Amino acid sequence: MSEVLNVEEIFNQNVFTVGLMKERLPRKVFAEVKRVMEHGGELSLEAADVVAKAMKDWAVERGATHYTHWFQPLTGITAEKHDAFVTLPDEDGKMLMEFSGKELIKGEPDASSFPSGGLRATFEARGYTAWDCTSPAFLKEDATGVVLCIPTAFCSYTGEALDKKTPLLRSMEAVSEQAIRIVRLFGNTTSTKVTASVGPEQEYFLVDREKYLQRKDLIYTGRTLFGAPAPKGQEMEDHYFGAIRERIGSFMKDLNIELWKLGIAAKTQHNEVAPAQHELAPIFDSANVAVDHNQLVMEVMKKVATRHGLQCLLNEKPFAGVNGSGKHNNWSLTTDDGINLMDPGDTPNENIQFLLVLACVLKAVDTHADLLRQSASDVGNDHRLGANEAPPAIISVFLGDQLQDVVSQLISTGAAETCVEGGVLETGVSTLPDLVKDATDRNRTSPFAFTGNKFEFRMVGSGDSLASPNTTLNAIVAEAFCEAADELEAAEDFDLACHDLIKRYLTEHQRIIFNGDGYSEEWVAKAERRGLPNIKSMVEAVETLTTDKAIDLFGKFHIFTEKELYSRAEVLYETYSKSINIEALTMIDMAAKSIIPAVSDYTGVLADTVNSVAAAGVEPVSQKEMLIEANDLLTESVKALKKLEEVQAVGIAMSEGKEQAFYYKDVVMPAMAALRAPIDKLEMIVDKEMWPMPSYGDLMFEV
Ligand code: ADP
Ligand code: MG
Numbered sequence: 264m265s266e267v268l269n270v271e272e273i274f275n276q277n278v279f280t281v282g283l284m285k286e287r288l289p290r291k292v293f294a295e296v297k298r299v300m301e302h303g304g305e306l307s308l309e310a311a312d313v314v315a316k317a318m319k320d321w322a323v324e325r326g327a328t329h330y331t332h333w334f335q336p337l338t339g340i341t342a343e344k345h346d347a348f349v350t351l352p353d354e355d356g357k358m359l360m361e362f363s364g365k366e367l368i369k370g371e372p373d374a375s376s377f378p379s380g381g382l383r384a385t386f387e388a389r390g391y392t393a394w395d396c397t398s399p400a401f402l403k404e405d406a407t408g409v410v411l412c413i414p415t416a417f418c419s420y421t422g423e424a425l426d427k428k429t430p431l432l433r434s435m436e437a438v439s440e441q442a443i444r445i446v447r448l449f450g451n452t453t454s455t456k457v458t459a460s461v462g463p464e465q466e467y468f469l470v471d472r473e474k475y476l477q478r479k480d481l482i483y484t485g486r487t488l489f490g491a492p493a494p495k496g497q498e499m500e501d502h503y504f505g506a507i508r509e510r511i512g513s514f515m516k517d518l519n520i521e522l523w524k525l526g527i528a529a530k531t532q533h534n535e536v537a538p539a540q541h542e543l544a545p546i547f548d549s550a551n552v553a554v555d556h557n558q559l560v561m562e563v564m565k566k567v568a569t570r571h572g573l574q575c576l577l578n579e580k581p582f583a584g585v586n587g588s589g590k591h592n593n594w595s596l597t598t599d600d601g602i603n604l605m606d607p608g609d610t611p612n613e614n615i616q617f618l619l620v621l622a623c624v625l626k627a628v629d630t631h632a633d634l635l636r637q638s639a640s641d642v643g644n645d646h647r648l649g650a651n652e653a654p655p656a657i658i659s660v661f662l663g664d665q666l667q668d669v670v671s672q673l674i675s676t677g678a679a680e681t682c683v684e685g686g687v688l689e690t691g692v693s694t695l696p697d698l699v700k701d702a703t704d705r706n707r708t709s710p711f712a713f714t715g716n717k718f719e720f721r722m723v724g725s726g727d728s729l730a731s732p733n734t735t736l737n738a739i740v741a742e743a744f745c746e747a748a749d750e751l752e753a754a755e756d757f758d759l760a761c762h763d764l765i766k767r768y769l770t771e772h773q774r775i776i777f778n779g780d781g782y783s784e785e786w787v788a789k790a791e792r793r794g795l796p797n798i799k800s801m802v803e804a805v806e807t808l809t810t811d812k813a814i815d816l817f818g819k820f821h822i823f824t825e826k827e828l829y830s831r832a833e834v835l836y837e838t839y840s841k842s843i844n845i846e847a848l849t850m851i852d853m854a855a856k857s858i859i860p861a862v863s864d865y866t867g868v869l870a871d872t873v874n875s876v877a878a879a880g881v882e883p884v885s886q887k888e889m890l891i892e893a894n895d896l897l898t899e900s901v902k903a904l905k906k907l908e909e910v911q912a913v914g915i916a917m918s919e920g921k922e923q924a925f926y927y928k929d930v931v932m933p934a935m936a937a938l939r940a941p942i943d944k945l946e947m948i949v950d951k952e953m954w955p956m957p958s959y960g961d962l963m964f965e966v
Contacts, residue, residue: 275524277402277403287317292314315367318367319411323360326404327402327409328347332344337377340558367413369392370393371389379830389419392417414555416432430827449616454600455599461733465543467588468588469514472574473572478957479956481576485577486576490958494960495538503534507532518563525556537582537585538964550733553733577725579647587643587725589724590723592721592729594733607716611682612680628775629772640724640798641801642843648722657710657795660776661709661712666713668682674773809832836919836921837924843928846935847911847914857955858942865953906938946958
């Protein structure tokens with residue numbers, strides 16, 4: 264019998280929860296913290312001192328020696344700088360561990376080396392971290408010891424956001440304020456706040472760490488830059504939901520325990536479509552907490568994998584030819600008294616508030632499809648979106664039969680009298696129950712699908728932060744709500760005005776609805792006729808951030824200033840160029856130092872064989888053919904390597920910015936592909952014993 268795991272006891276073990284605060288703080292201080300958590304504002308320094316002490320005492324009891332302001336700079340990952348609780352010893356040499364309110368609420372890391380897109384010159388590098396009390400403090404526990412982590416926002420001396428959390432928090436406030444206006448229109452006087460909730464489904468690959476360490480491409484870039492396909496891919500569909508092998512299962516078990524300790528409600532785990540690919544989904548939480556948690560999920564996955572002799576790959580496209588990894592971002596809006604604005608109820612045709620919300624979401628997604636696309640772009644995701652893989656790069660919304668029917672009725676007649684019902688699914692087996700069918704079916708090819716009581720934005724990359732997509736979603740929906748509320752609040756006859764507005768929004772934005780196959784060629788052509796943007800790459804998406812439309816949107820709701828938008832665009836261009844440059848250098852390194860020498864050795868062996876067979880008086884026909892083929896591919900590889908070296912040298916010498924990023928996309932990337940092609944062919948003919956790295960088969964099937 265295995266040891267009984269007490270999940271209830273483990274859960275939140277490493278979190279300074281609201282419950283702990285209630286228990287450990289004087290009632291007045293707790294009330295103050297609660298108020299700030301729920302309605303914003305500032306904590307008094309006296310209260311902060313009390314909270315800091317309680318937090319430190321708890322952390323020290325649990326073995327903590329250090330604390331850190333944990334933040335999310337524009338690198339897309341999290342940053343931390345540890346400070347011990349130690350203070351100056353007194354004259355007797357005695358030292359007391361301390362942590363003040365000031366240290367809790369504000370930090371000043373010397374953060375000059377984080378990307379800021381020109382917002383900060385290095386000589387005025389001041390950056391501040393500020394406590395975000397809406398995301399609980401937690402303990403990180405590993406070989407480093409125990410560290411108290413305080414989630415913080417990161418801003419410049421002049422108040423510009425330098426991180427991913429600040430705009431997200433701003434967008435959550437914006438959408439809450441505008442959504443409240445909407446529910447008030449329907450006579451709701453009790454809700455005071457609307458929270459954006461997010462439940463991300465995280466996909467990842469696991470490979471053997473020993474093998475991973477033999478692949479420079481995986482080490483430096485997180486994806487394979489060379490690799491011939493294995494004899495088997497995902498065509499048998501035998502991995503998806505397959506029985507979980509014990510080695511992987513034992514990783515998943517430890518991962519769950521670590522996540523539960525951190526208060527992350529890890530819920531679903533399964534094998535995904537590609538060999539060696541898996542998924543984990545926690546239960547949804549407020550967007551801010553969900554984004555923080557997702558960063559932790561990615562970090563803990565990597566850590567636990569290493570302990571199991573595995574390597575977790577979070578790159579969006581670790582292997583060519585099989586599915587890449589994404590992160591489905593399930594999103595909804597719920598009032599503080601529990602009303603989910605995305606819940607249509609049993610008869611959506613009669614639920615006018617829902618129909619208004621739906622019309623606003625459709626308008627928002629149609630108006631700002633370009634921004635949503637941008638929010639889900641990153642370097643690795645370019646290999647998924649639009650590259651014959653889920654989902655396409657064109658944004659469209661899937662509604663399902665029931666809602667589609669309601670929307671069609673509203674558009675054509677202005678009223679929806681009827682509603683398609685789910686009905687009963689007959690199993691046809693007397694011992695099995697008949698099942699009540701959902702009225703909404705599923706469509707896996709849609710990038711933005713309505714799934715019952717939430718929208719599922721499926722474009723986001725597996726390795727990316729969830730902050731940008733959710734900031735964008737909240738912002739665009741806040742704008743649509745605001746415009747609808749402006750109109751409806753001023754209307755004389757609300758019912759009539761609301762009815763007209765819903766019909767108008769649905770009619771004007773119906774082009775964004777698509778219920779068919781999002782992977783098909785026909786859809787690409789159709790979408791073009793509808794005038795929907797098809798932005799094919801990350802660098803082409805950057806400009807959407809600085810259009811007048813985007814500047815107005817983000818400015819109006821105080822989410823990004825124009826300056827912040829330009830700085831983010833700058834960071835994206837730089838990130839792209841730097842990433843592709845690393846990939847190019849890695850390919851050069853691998854080709855020049857290991858692959859080409861190995862192929863050269865192999866041709867030597869073949870040449871010896873040709874000679875000795877001929878000397879034995881037999882014509883070495885096949886050996887000669889093999890030698891010629893290998894030699895030709897070697898020549899092609901050497902030529903392509905030279906070309907890549909040349910273009911990389913030009914790229915790195917350019918000044919940073921848009922032009923450089925496009926150069927990397929349009930010139931360096933094709934040169935990389937030209938080097939990969941002959942080398943992948945060579946991998947298929949060179950003696951396996953002589954090939955200098957594990958193959959796709961070794962990596963994906965021998966875990
Ligand atoms: P799927 O069937 O799409 O694979 P999963 O159960 O794997 O679904 O994941 C669905 C995710 O959506 C979970 O994280 C779940 O908690 C989340 N979710 C469920 N309801 C909501 C909601 N109202 N708002 C946001 N996320 C939600
Ligand atoms: Mg899903």
